[in-house]
Amino acid sequence: MPAGLEAMLLVGLGGTIGACLRYIVSGTxxxxxxxxxGTLLVNVIGSTILATLTFISEPFGSIHLINIGMLGSFTTFSTFAYETFRLLEEGQKILFASNIALNLLLCLSGVFIGQQIASLI
Incomplete structure (x- = not known):
């Protein structure tokens, strides 16, 4: 496992990459x-990649760089929560419920798919 400073640098580098990727995907x-x-897609992609890497037990360095850093800043529960709340605030009850259901079902499906991919590797 990387030492404290090395781990922090890996998380920071991964976070920078993930934040930039999130900006590109969410913004387009x-x-x-x-x-x-955009938020839905980054959460589904992030859930799938995180599960794949976790189930194949990648070395600790990649956990800090990819899982914690890159995927931690690429996926965004806080944005999901804010956007979903705004839908409710705007009286869009069907969109509110649909956004919650899609994020939960598709991200959990991503975890299942990641597990299946890992079992093939």
């Missing part, structure tokens, strides 16, 4: 029928 996708698809 339009809302689809009122659902914030």
């Amino acid at each position: 996708l339009p809302m689809l029928k009122g659902i914030p698809t």
